[in-house]
Structure formats: C-alpha cells, structure tokens
Amino acid sequence: MTPRTVLNRSLLALAGLVLLGGGLLILFAGLDIYRRHDLIPPVGWPLTTPHDVLLGAADRARWSSQGWWWWPAVIAALALVAVLALWWLLAQLRQRHPGALPVGGTPPQEGVELRDRALSDAIAAEGGALPGVEHAAVHITGRPAHPRTDITLALTPHSAPGAVLDTLCEGPLRTARRSTGFPNSPQMHTEVRLRVAHHKPHRAQ
Template sequence: MLRTVNRVLTALIGLVLLALGLAVLFAGADLPHRWKVSMPADWPWTRPGDVVLSRADRTRWSDEGWWWPAIIAALAVLLLLTLWWLLAQLRSHRLTEALIDSKDGEGARLRGRALEDVIAAEAEAQPGVDSARVVLTGRRQHPRARVGLVLAAHAQPGQTLRLLRREALAHAETSAGLDALPAEVRLRAARHRAERVS
C-alpha cells in the first residue's frame, strides 16, 4: 500500500513541477511573443518580466483576520505530511527479530537476519537456483518472507517453488516454531555476459 501511495505521490508531484517549470521556461524565453501564440486572458506569464501574483493579488486578504492563521495552518499541514512521507521512505521495513513460542511459557527472540540467512542458504542449495535473497517483513509474532531467486537457464520455476515451500520455508517454520511463514517469491533469470569465442 505504502509503495503505491509513494509512486502516485511522486508521479503527481513530478508532473506538477514539470508543468510549472515548462510554463516558467515558456514565458521566460518570451516564446508566446516570438511564436505569436495568444495565451488565455487570465494566464499569469506572457513576458519575461511578468510575475505570478500581482501586488493586488498578494495583498488581497492580508487585512482579513482569518488569512494568516489559514496560511500558517496550511503550511504546517504540508510540512507534517512532507515529514511523514520522508520518514516513511527512510524507515526500514525489514523485521529485526521474530518472537518465537518456545512452548515453556517464556518465549524467545530470533534475530531476523539469522533466519533470513538460513532460508537464503537453503534456497541457494536447491538445483537451478544461482542466488537467493530473503527479507523478513510483517510483525514480530507473524513474520512474512520476501524471497528473490535468480534462476539458472535450466531451472524449472514450478519445481523450484515447490522445493522452496517444502524445504527452505517449511524448515524455517518448524525450527522457529512458527504457525506459518507466508512468502512472496519473485523469480528472475540469471543474466550472463556474452563472451567472445575465437
């Protein structure tokens, strides 16, 4: 969900900034006058010396009592949304530890990197898998795995997925005492550089 929101926001902000930049460049280079293009009557930029807001527009509501609180509130909300978005980008989605039910009433903590390394090592040992990368996400009580596999040319994707589920992920569930370890698996083919044969 956050990834989709991030992409949509980034695309919208990019499009708005691009349109704004092109409009300023269009007027700054005096292109409407040179190309004899008639702009709409309320278009703010037509000549290089034009401003976006005239003095009358800038001071229209400044004597009103609600004006400055509204501007400050809008800027504060914009600042908070920007900070939230920035922190969401910097926050790691990787699970640092998983809580394990040790069946003695106490429980235990398992380092997320240790479980990731074990699953990746067992996945790489499968036939047809060149390399594997595993990232644990989710909550500490209910971890999820994101697995990326790079397959060799001779690998059979269906069989590779079945082996991964039956062996690497099942062993991780059993050894960590998890009820389930849902996984999202992404497969891609290995790319080999072409070599010159003489």
C-alpha cells in the first residue's frame, strides 16, 4: 500500500467518522431519543430536542455584531472548504486504471491486449519471489498508451536494497516491458518503493 493510498484512506475514514457522528447526534435530537430513553447528550451540544436549532436568534445577533466582515468570511471559508474537497475528489478520479494495455505498441498489434490486473499480478508474483524480498505489491494506473507502475517491495532485514533493485529491473520489469512490446520505451514509467518488513520477536527456548 503506497503512502498516498494510506493518506487517502485515512482522510476518508476520518471524514466518514465525523459525518457519521454528527449525523447520529442530529438524528437523536430529531427523534427526541435523549428524552425518551433518559440519555445525557454531549456537553455543549446545542441540538437535544426536535425544537432546537444550531444557531438561535441570540447567537446570530451576537455573531452579526462582530462586524460586516463576519458572515462574508464564514461564507468564503465554507466555499474554500467545498472547493478543496472537490479538488481532492477530482484528483482521486484521475488515478484511473488503464484496463487493457496494448501489446506491441499503440494501436496493439493484431488487436492483442493485456489486462493491467494480469500484468500487475505477474510482476508482483515475480517480484515477491526475488531473493531478499518478502512481499511485493504492484499497482498500474494511467492511460493505456502511458501506463504508470507503482511497486512496493517489503525487504527482509538483511537484504541489500541496491541488489534487489537491480534484480527487479533485470527480471520482472524487463519481462513486463518485453511482454507489452516496449522493451526500451520511456512511456512505461515505473516507481519503486523499498521498505523493510517488520518481524515479531521470537521467544528463545
């Protein structure tokens, strides 16, 4: 799993928890669950009954007295948050998978194509079997004519990263380029991340 994937999933999980918690608190107030089941609402939470509002008349008047700039600033901040969220969503959509890679160039020779999942599984299987590698994860993104290969290798504690990288380039990656018909093409961009696998301590008998 790449750092970008971890960050995206963490942000999604955090946003989901915030929205779920806020939605449940509003639902409890709307259904009057606090009073019906003698529950204690969170301290400082303004919505506890179906008749409560988030900002009362006194609160609105108090915030309005801050000056003419207050509500425009709030609206601008909310608009900025919405734009950033939309930008982040579009950035995720751009990380598309090619689906099928042309074999022998673009257009493919004699209509032969290779599924990106099959190629990534093959690279991961060969990469995971290399000496000094405990596990390999491969993801192929981008367009069919310009695929991008992201490889993450979990190395054993005593492996040599340089030797592993050389073996990867001369073995699985060269095989993948030859299989797609681009043995020396710069269009197949590849990024490799190396990390050391963590092992649990063993008890000595």
